[in-house]
Amino acid sequence: MxxxxxxxxxxxxxxxxxxxxxxxxxxxxxxxxxxxxxxxxxxxxxxxxxxxxxxxxxxxxxxxxxxxxxxxxxxxxxxxxxxxxxxxLRKMNNILEFDTTTSIVTAESGVILQSMNDYLQTYRYQMPWDLGARGSCQLGGNIATNAGGLNVVRNGPLRNYILGLEVVLPNGKILDLLNKNRKDNTGTDLKQLFIGSEGTLGIITKANVLCAPIPEQRQVFFLELKGFDEAIQLLRSAKQFEQLGAFEFMEGRILQRCLPFNPQLKAPFEFKADKYYVLIEICGQQIELEYYFERLLKHTEQIVFNQNESELQAMWRWRESVPENLHKMGHVLTYDLSIPPDKFEWFAEEIYPERKGPYNAFYGHLGDGNIHYNIIFESVEEMHKEQERVEDKIIKLTKSLNGSISAEHGVGQLKRHYMEIQKGKETFGYMQELKRVFDPNNILNPEKLL
Ligand SMILES: Cc1cc2nc3c(=O)[nH]c(=O)nc-3n(C[C@H](O)[C@H](O)[C@H](O)COP(=O)(O)OP(=O)(O)OC[C@H]3O[C@@H](n4cnc5c(N)ncnc54)[C@H](O)[C@@H]3O)c2cc1C
The missing domain is CATH 3.30.43.10 (Uridine Diphospho-n-acetylenolpyruvylglucosamine Reductase, domain 2)
Incomplete structure (x- = not known):
C-alpha cells in the first residue's frame, strides 16, 4: 500500500x-x-x-x-x-433534505442512525427501523446489511422503505438510482441488488428513505411467563393487535446473570431463573391501556407496564443490554437465525444440551421469528475447539427447518462458508455471476458474503 x-x-x-x-x-x-x-x-x-x-x-x-x-x-x-x-463513509454525513409532503428523507450514507432520528424528530418523523447500535451504525451500513432490528414486526424489513440510492460501482461509475416516487414500475428495480449486498457490489453514497411518523403514544408491557409455550401462546394473541410495535423475548436465567452488569437499572421484576420474559410495545395515536392489559392478563398475572418515559426506556434497556452483557459473561459464539418461533427453545437444547460448563442463551425478536442464539464459554480455547462442530449442527438444523443462517446481521466473513448450503448451488451460482458483472476484478469487500 x-x-x-x-x-x-x-x-x-x-x-x-x-x-x-x-x-x-x-x-x-x-x-x-x-x-x-x-x-x-x-x-x-x-x-x-x-x-x-x-x-x-x-x-x-x-x-x-x-x-x-x-x-x-x-x-x-x-x-x-x-x-x-x-x-x-464517516465524513459523508450530510442530511440533504426532508420532504414534508412525501415524508421522504434524502441523506448521504455516512449519517449515523441516531442523528437521522434527531433531525427527523423536528418534523415528528423517525426512521422506520431501529437497532441497539443506533448511536454508531450508519445509513449506508444499515442499507448494505438490510438491517432488521426492534420494530420489523410493525414496519416490515428495511428494504420496503428505500426508494432510491446513489451507488458508486467498483469501476468508479456513479449509478444514479435516486428516486422519490412511491410508485415506479419501470422494470427491474436495480437498487434492490445493493440492499443487503454487504458492500460487495458497490458503495452506497446517498439514499432516499420513506420515514415513519413518530407514534403519539407508546406503551411497554413486561411480562413474566412460566414456560416457553406460554410465550408462543402470547405471541399468537399479540399478533392480532393492530398496534403491535415490538415483541421481544428474554430468558430469566440470562436476565439474572445480567443483573451485576446493570447496577443502575431498575428491574421491572425480581427476575427468576426458571421464568421467561417478554417485552411488548404497543404504539399508535391513542392506546387503550385497559384493552391490552386485560388481554395480556389472560397469559400471566405478572405484568408491569411503564408509567412514564424513563420507565419505558429502562424496560427497553433490559432487552437491549443483553447482547453486550453476554460478552461480559465469557467468550461467546453468537448466531442470528430465522427459524419458526415455536422451535426456539427446542433448537437451543438440540444444539447445545445444558450441562456443566458452557451454557446456551437465546433471546431476540420472537415476533418475527429471529432468534439470537449464543453459547458462552469460559475460555477462548474451548470456544474455538467447539466452534466448527456447533456451527455444522446449527447450519444443518436451520436448513432442515427451512430457516435462514442470517436473519438480519448478514453473512460477512463469519457465515460465508455456509452460503452454498443455505442458498443451493444454482442460486449461489447466480449471485456469483452478478458479482462478476459489477466487480469483475473482485476489488470490493473480497472474501465476504460470496
Ligand atoms: C449493540 C448492537 C446491536 C445490534 N443490533 C442489531 C439489530 O437489532 N439488527 C440488525 O440487523 N443488526 C444489529 N446489529 C448489527 C449492525 O449494527 C448492523 O449490521 C448495521 O446495519 C451495520 O451498520 P454499520 O454502519 O455499522 O455498518 P458496518 O458494520 O460498517 O458494515 C456492515 C457491512 O456493510 C458494508 N457497508 C457499510 N457501509 C457501506 C456503504 N456505504 N456502502 C456499501 N457497503 C457498506 C460493510 O462493508 C459491511 O459489509 C447490532 C450491532 C450492535 C453492535
Missing part, C-alpha cells in the same frame, strides 16, 4: 487519510473483536466524486477495498481480511 500513498493523497488530500497504526487499530477490528485486519490505510472521502475517483484508481491497480460504515457488524463484514484499503 505504501507505494500508493502519494496517489491517494492526490485524490483525497492528506486530511482524509489515516495511516497512524494507533488510529487504524479500531478500524482494523470488528465490534466483537473476533476479526483483525492489517490495513495500513483508511480513506475518508467527503463526496461521491471522491469515492468514484478512489474506486477507479483501485480498480486500475487491483487494490482491494473494504467499505466501512459504523463498524458495528456482527459478522466481520466491515473488517479487512488482509491489508485492504478501508473506505470509511
Amino acid at each position: 505504501k507505494k500508493y500513498l502519494n496517489s491517494f493523497k492526490q485524490i483525497v488530500g492528506a486530511q482524509n487519510m489515516i495511516t497512524d497504526p494507533f488510529d487504524l487499530k479500531p478500524l482494523n477490528q470488528d465490534w466483537q473483536r473476533f476479526y483483525q485486519g492489517k490495513s495500513e490505510l483508511a480513506v475518508t472521502p467527503t463526496s461521491s466524486k471522491m469515492v468514484s475517483e478512489i474506486l477507479q484508481f483501485c480498480n486500475q491497480n487491483n487494490i482491494k477495498v473494504v467499505p466501512q460504515g459504523g463498524n458495528t457488524s456482527f459478522v466481520g463484514g466491515a473488517t479487512p481480511v488482509q491489508d485492504e484499503l478501508i473506505l470509511s
Whole structure:
C-alpha cells in the first residue's frame, strides 16, 4: 500500500487519510473483536466524486477495498481480511433534505442512525427501523446489511422503505438510482441488488428513505411467563393487535446473570431463573391501556407496564443490554437465525444440551421469528475447539427447518462458508455471476458474503 500513498493523497488530500497504526487499530477490528485486519490505510472521502475517483484508481491497480460504515457488524463484514484499503463513509454525513409532503428523507450514507432520528424528530418523523447500535451504525451500513432490528414486526424489513440510492460501482461509475416516487414500475428495480449486498457490489453514497411518523403514544408491557409455550401462546394473541410495535423475548436465567452488569437499572421484576420474559410495545395515536392489559392478563398475572418515559426506556434497556452483557459473561459464539418461533427453545437444547460448563442463551425478536442464539464459554480455547462442530449442527438444523443462517446481521466473513448450503448451488451460482458483472476484478469487500 505504501507505494500508493502519494496517489491517494492526490485524490483525497492528506486530511482524509489515516495511516497512524494507533488510529487504524479500531478500524482494523470488528465490534466483537473476533476479526483483525492489517490495513495500513483508511480513506475518508467527503463526496461521491471522491469515492468514484478512489474506486477507479483501485480498480486500475487491483487494490482491494473494504467499505466501512459504523463498524458495528456482527459478522466481520466491515473488517479487512488482509491489508485492504478501508473506505470509511464517516465524513459523508450530510442530511440533504426532508420532504414534508412525501415524508421522504434524502441523506448521504455516512449519517449515523441516531442523528437521522434527531433531525427527523423536528418534523415528528423517525426512521422506520431501529437497532441497539443506533448511536454508531450508519445509513449506508444499515442499507448494505438490510438491517432488521426492534420494530420489523410493525414496519416490515428495511428494504420496503428505500426508494432510491446513489451507488458508486467498483469501476468508479456513479449509478444514479435516486428516486422519490412511491410508485415506479419501470422494470427491474436495480437498487434492490445493493440492499443487503454487504458492500460487495458497490458503495452506497446517498439514499432516499420513506420515514415513519413518530407514534403519539407508546406503551411497554413486561411480562413474566412460566414456560416457553406460554410465550408462543402470547405471541399468537399479540399478533392480532393492530398496534403491535415490538415483541421481544428474554430468558430469566440470562436476565439474572445480567443483573451485576446493570447496577443502575431498575428491574421491572425480581427476575427468576426458571421464568421467561417478554417485552411488548404497543404504539399508535391513542392506546387503550385497559384493552391490552386485560388481554395480556389472560397469559400471566405478572405484568408491569411503564408509567412514564424513563420507565419505558429502562424496560427497553433490559432487552437491549443483553447482547453486550453476554460478552461480559465469557467468550461467546453468537448466531442470528430465522427459524419458526415455536422451535426456539427446542433448537437451543438440540444444539447445545445444558450441562456443566458452557451454557446456551437465546433471546431476540420472537415476533418475527429471529432468534439470537449464543453459547458462552469460559475460555477462548474451548470456544474455538467447539466452534466448527456447533456451527455444522446449527447450519444443518436451520436448513432442515427451512430457516435462514442470517436473519438480519448478514453473512460477512463469519457465515460465508455456509452460503452454498443455505442458498443451493444454482442460486449461489447466480449471485456469483452478478458479482462478476459489477466487480469483475473482485476489488470490493473480497472474501465476504460470496
Ligand atoms: C449493540 C448492537 C446491536 C445490534 N443490533 C442489531 C439489530 O437489532 N439488527 C440488525 O440487523 N443488526 C444489529 N446489529 C448489527 C449492525 O449494527 C448492523 O449490521 C448495521 O446495519 C451495520 O451498520 P454499520 O454502519 O455499522 O455498518 P458496518 O458494520 O460498517 O458494515 C456492515 C457491512 O456493510 C458494508 N457497508 C457499510 N457501509 C457501506 C456503504 N456505504 N456502502 C456499501 N457497503 C457498506 C460493510 O462493508 C459491511 O459489509 C447490532 C450491532 C450492535 C453492535
